[in-house]
Amino acid sequence: MNAIASHMPSDHPKVQFGKVGVLLVNLGTPDGTDYWSMRRYLAEFLSDKRVIEWSRLYWYPILYGIVLNKRPQKVGKAYEEIWNKDLDESYLRTYTRSQGELMAERLKDLPNVVVDWGMRYGKPSIAERIDALKEKGCERIVLFPLYPQYAASTTATVNDKAFEHLMKLRWQPAVRTVPPYHDDxxxxxxxxxxxxxxxxxxxxxxxxxxxxxxxxxxxxxxxxxxxxxxxxxxxxxxxxxxxxxxxxxxxxxxxxxxxxxxxxxxxxxxxxxxxxxxxxxxxxxxxxxxxxxxxxxxxxxxxxxxxxxxxxxxxxxxxPCLNDSVDGMNVLETVVRRELQGWV
Structure with missing residues (x-):
């Protein structure tokens, strides 16, 4: 045992542990309404095999030859109309961040729970937020795709992306994915x-x-x-x-x-x-x-x-959607507390 111990690096970082993470994930958003921000976002979104299920041989020439040359300007103009000018971001990001912060506040009675939020497309990415939760000592993560009704092109692609990142980790956290709550x-x-x-x-x-x-x-x-x-x-x-x-x-x-x-x-x-x-x-x-x-x-x-x-x-x-209203947060909290059972 001592022989093994002597080979351990002395500067080994202190490992945090014992926490449970809750990761709220929404669809995603471009970083800006300009052509390149829109193109980056649309390229990531429309090249997802869960979103467009056509053969890549057929779809990619259309996507890169036509769609990504014309659509960024059109969608950019549409985003421009509903952009949150105060924070220079889309309302989807504003509300998702707020939902994350309000959820953390509501779960204060569970001191070992850490709440974070991310996006399937764009930033902050699912991989980046899983890593952040791990660094904070989360050995278990409740992954919450923010879609009441299940679809392969929404819920499943969030789960896919999370598991794709877990495949690269040597030490994976235990993960629970939140089921649909369309009839809650x-x-x-x-x-x-x-x-x-x-x-x-x-x-x-x-x-x-x-x-x-x-x-x-x-x-x-x-x-x-x-x-x-x-x-x-x-x-x-x-x-x-x-x-x-x-x-x-x-x-x-x-x-x-x-x-x-x-x-x-x-x-x-x-x-x-x-x-x-x-x-x-x-x-x-x-x-x-x-x-x-x-x-x-x-x-x-x-x-x-x-x-x-x-x-x-x-x-x-x-x-309006439920957004970060009291009623909207009551729904998300109800679902999160149910999925945390047995872990906290």
Whole structure:
């Protein structure tokens, strides 16, 4: 034993241990709205095999030949409209950071828990934050992809990226991945409260409440992705909680990309059809997004609102995401405390 000990380096760093990490991970964000920041972000996002499942031989020439030459300017302009000018960052980063800080505050009664946050695409990266948690002595990590409904292109790719980094570590922490919480009573209640709170500020009553979820290609759904079912269940539970009927409550899907058929009905086509049919007042919300971002602020609050009003609608309101509100944090805390059981 002494012979072995004598070969140990004397400057061996003091190893921290005994902590449990909680890593909140959101989709990601470009660092700026300029061409190169957008191109870097889109290249990382659109080269993810979970996001675009086409053969690389077919997809890469399109991605590097066309998409990354034209799309950065277009998406950059869209980000510019909803950029958090005060902090010079996207609201997704602002809210995710805030969620991380508020979660740390809420878990103060668990002194051996360390909370951090990261992004699947862009910075801070998952690998960088796993390393930071390890350095703080986290031998166990709860990995929380911030998506209520499971999809391979969101939840799974966060888990993939984390495990890809773990494959490079000699000493891996134990890891738990958080399951979807699309039907959690705390989540449904928080969504219902957010609807009621927004509608209470209006002097008009929407004829239709639309829950708009991010779409996925039909082919992913047919291959066995549970996302469509999770969205349907969230919408049904929320409709029941609000006491609405199918006459004044709808589920739609947004943000399609490329030539494939995506989950339907499409949000943009739906709001246009409702306006043309004579519906004058609608409210739209995004239950699948934990934080307001490009897809909610620019695509729904901005674009969908314009489509509705341009086609004969009169009143439009976007109900904000839960973000870092008390209700939103109650949901995340409920899920985190449940997943920490047995570890703290």
């Amino acid at each position: 009573p705390a989540y449904i209640e928080a969504l219902a409260n957010s609807v009621n709170a927004t509608l209470a500020t209006l002097d008009w009553e929407p004829e239709m409440l639309i829950t708009s979820f991010h779409g996925i290609p039909q082919s992913y759904f047919k291959a066995g992705d549970p996302y469509h079912c999770h969205c349907q269940k969230t919408a049904r539970l929320l409709r029941e909680k609000l006491g609405r009927t199918e006459d004044n409550f709808m589920l739609t899907f947004q943000s399609r990309f490329g030539p494939e058929e995506w989950l339907q009905p499409y949000t943009d086509k739906t709001v246009e059809a409702l306006a043309k049919k004579g519906v004058k007042r609608i409210a739209v919300m995004n239950p699948g997004f934990v934080s307001d971002c490009l897809e909610t602020l620019e695509e729904i609050a901005g674009e969908a609102g314009e489509i509705f009003l341009h086609n004969g609608g009169e009143k439009f309101v976007h109900i």
